[in-house]
Amino acid sequence: MPTVELVGISNYALKQINLKILDKELFVLLGKTGSGKTTLLNTIAGLKEYEGTVKFDNKSIDRIPTENRGIGYLFQNLLLFPHMNVYSNISYGLRIRNFRKTEISTKVMELVKLVGIEHLVDRYPKYLSGGEKQRVALARALAIEPRILLLDEPFNNLDPRTAKHLRLELKRIQQNLGITSIFVTHNLLEAEELADRIAIMNEGKIQQVGRPQEIFFSPGNDFVREFLGAPNILECEHCTPIGNDLAEVKTNGISVIAPYEGEHIKKISIMPSEIFMSRYAIPGPNVNMFRGKIISVNRSSTVAQSLVEIENGKYSVELPIESCQSEVWKEGTEVFVKFRLKSIRSLAYSESH
Amino acid sequence: MINLTEKIIWVFPIIAFLFGWELISRIGIFPTYLFPPFSAVLLTLYFLTIEGVLLNNLASSLFRVIIGFTFGACSGILVGILMGINSKLNKTFSPIFSLLMPIPALGWVPLFMLWIGINELLPIALVFMCSFFPVLYNTITGIRSVETDYLEASRTLGASNMQILTTILLPLSFQNIITGLRLEAGMAWRVIIAAEMVAIPSGIGALMMRAESLLRVDVIMVCLIVLSIMCLISENIFVKLEERTKHWK
Numbered sequence: 001m002p003t004v005e006l007v008g009i010s011n012y013a014l015k016q017i018n019l020k021i022l023d024k025e026l027f028v029l030l031g032k033t034g035s036g037k038t039t040l041l042n043t044i045a046g047l048k049e050y051e052g053t054v055k056f057d058n059k060s061i062d063r064i065p066t067e068n069r070g071i072g073y074l075f076q077n078l079l080l081f082p083h084m085n086v087y088s089n090i091s092y093g094l095r096i097r098n099f100r101k102t103e104i105s106t107k108v109m110e111l112v113k114l115v116g117i118e119h120l121v122d123r124y125p126k127y128l129s130g131g132e133k134q135r136v137a138l139a140r141a142l143a144i145e146p147r148i149l150l151l152d153e154p155f156n157n158l159d160p161r162t163a164k165h166l167r168l169e170l171k172r173i174q175q176n177l178g179i180t181s182i183f184v185t186h187n188l189l190e191a192e193e194l195a196d197r198i199a200i201m202n203e204g205k206i207q208q209v210g211r212p213q214e215i216f217f218s219p220g221n222d223f224v225r226e227f228l229g230a231p232n233i234l235e236c237e238h239c240t241p242i243g244n245d246l247a248e249v250k251t252n253g254i255s256v257i258a259p260y261e262g263e264h265i266k267k268i269s270i271m272p273s274e275i276f277m278s279r280y281a282i283p284g285p286n287v288n289m290f291r292g293k294i295i296s297v298n299r300s301s302t303v304a305q306s307l308v309e310i311e312n313g314k315y316s317v318e319l320p321i322e323s324c325q326s327e328v329w330k331e332g333t334e335v336f337v338k339f340r341l342k343s344i345r346s347l348a349y350s351e352s353h
Numbered sequence: 354m355i356n357l358t359e360k361i362i363w364v365f366p367i368i369a370f371l372f373g374w375e376l377i378s379r380i381g382i383f384p385t386y387l388f389p390p391f392s393a394v395l396l397t398l399y400f401l402t403i404e405g406v407l408l409n410n411l412a413s414s415l416f417r418v419i420i421g422f423t424f425g426a427c428s429g430i431l432v433g434i435l436m437g438i439n440s441k442l443n444k445t446f447s448p449i450f451s452l453l454m455p456i457p458a459l460g461w462v463p464l465f466m467l468w469i470g471i472n473e474l475l476p477i478a479l480v481f482m483c484s485f486f487p488v489l490y491n492t493i494t495g496i497r498s499v500e501t502d503y504l505e506a507s508r509t510l511g512a513s514n515m516q517i518l519t520t521i522l523l524p525l526s527f528q529n530i531i532t533g534l535r536l537e538a539g540m541a542w543r544v545i546i547a548a549e550m551v552a553i554p555s556g557i558g559a560l561m562m563r564a565e566s567l568l569r570v571d572v573i574m575v576c577l578i579v580l581s582i583m584c585l586i587s588e589n590i591f592v593k594l595e596e597r598t599k600h601w602k
Contacts, residue, residue, distance in 0.1 A: 068511070071509060075502065124600040
């Protein structure tokens, strides 16, 4: 399987994209709607005009038309051919290439087993559920043994549970086949779950490339920070394991209990929306609860963003607007805050280099 | 039991209709020569059939419909495909076709009588005109209504332009094309009867005109029944083809 290299790719939606995707890697393009991620995918597929060079394995493929680029493409709306049953859909690419009937049948049977749809081969797409269609589309894209697999938000229209299940399966299949894959999504969790590396895109440019942990704990610029949900990131001064996969971490004069995976923790992070804030002591075990003082409150139509000072650190806290409409929530108010233990992420030393 | 009733329930109105026809005619409100009973019409059908008159005329009409319709539909589909996939061709030719299409097929009769003369080619040409334009229009619409995303999907799976046409574009426009064919198959019969009435000395339409001059209402009714059945059969052939696409959408 090849590496993919993009050199100076530009067109109506993209500005000078340079990117190198490694062999067997599952690479995620992450960005908001309109950031150019799908256009970039279509550029690699050769479906869109572009300037610059796309290289597979260091060879330029700019002059090779889509049908000969050796790619598998999983479209956002899947595009199963409605006039063909599952078998014919999956075997389409093989029939186009004039494979022998017996070969096609063997290959299709292998694929339906791989994606777990042996019982559906005779059905028409109209009679399939969302998740089943997804599997058929994946099998169809894999049938031609593509060198590179391109996936454009394929799990968007599924319920979260099915989507998660399919993500895990995709990851398993991708690793088994060792196929270089580029996955487009706007969903941060999806990106974190799947990616070997992530590129965050905005307005046709790449903002940051890195492993999920890298991006999460050291956002390269303000856009990335905002995109990630502006997490509170805390440098750890001291880390003591306390058993039960937990560690006590000293940071900015407070000690926080955080999940511990057997390695020294370098940084921890918590989302503003995962911090609870109250004027009275919060009931429940006294873990990760601190006293602080509001420095500023910023109300929008749905949430109130507060900056809270605890010892010598400042933390941003986000509450639904309904729970802090009272006049009492203002600069200088003494509050109790509590970090949700489950929502604290830790970055170990070995992951940070 | 309910299923069986549902399946044969359509028979009863027909029986009631025929019975009413027979009854009204037998009561004698109208003269029998203007309004013969159903039984007399059936008898005429029998005699016309064994004498060969009916079959001969039906054969000439059928021949004209088949030849004219086949040519009209095939050229309509062919030109439709070309105009459907090539937007330059479409832009160039659609204005002229739009001008010609509204002319009813029978509107061509006087012109064709002068150009072609009164021979076998005249009714065939008329059926051609009546099937060509609607089939052309439906084919273009069919091809243009295929989502272009499907074409990209097929391209990523390795299909060449020709393969995309034969495996994706045509099958997906099949439904539209067949609907056009179905409507026009019935229309071809209507046109051929009218043409035979005014211009051609043979065929079911001509038989009806001769029956009219001889005041044979029973023969006219036989012809109408035959015509109705032929229309139905022609359209049903395409209904059956249309049904094959029911799993698609």
